[in-house]
Amino acid sequence: MKKILFYTANGVGLGHLRRSSLIAESVKEMDDKIDISFLTMSQEVSFLDELGIPYIKLKHLTDDLVRNRLGFEKAKKFNEKKFLNLVRKYNPK
Numbered sequence: 001m002k003k004i005l006f007y008t009a010n011g012v013g014l015g016h017l018r019r020s021s022l023i024a025e026s027v028k029e030m031d032d033k034i035d036i037s038f039l040t041m042s043q044e045v046s047f048l049d050e051l052g053i054p055y056i057k058l059k060h061l062t063d064d065l066v067r068n069r070l071g072f073e074k075a076k077k078f079n080e081k082k083f084l085n086l087v088r089k090y091n092p093k
Contacts, residue, residue, distance in 0.1 A: 001033060002033070004034060004037075004092055005039060005086070006036070006037070007038075008020050008038065017040055021047070024036045024038070024053055025051065036053060037053075037056070037086075038055035039082075039086060040055055042057075042060070059075040059078050
């Protein structure tokens with residue numbers, strides 16, 4: 001089975017995530033046997049639930065967190081570990 005993992009760049013809005021989800025929807029319409037998952041730092045992802053698209057949430061890098069060196073480093077390590085574990089387990093193609 002083909003697997004696609006979308007890892008979106010996250011900023012202030014949901015533009016990258018929403019555009020990627022539209023691509024995922026189109027891919028699923030073409031071949032419903034393709035397994036699709038998302039990895040995101042976005043806080044508001046309930047629309048992915050509504051679309052039936054599975055996702056893993058990473059730590060959101062807020063301005064306050066970025067200003068806190070120790071907290072920022074911990075969040076980065078958490079996100080890196082979560083990402084690597086998912087890639088190893090999911091094994092996207």
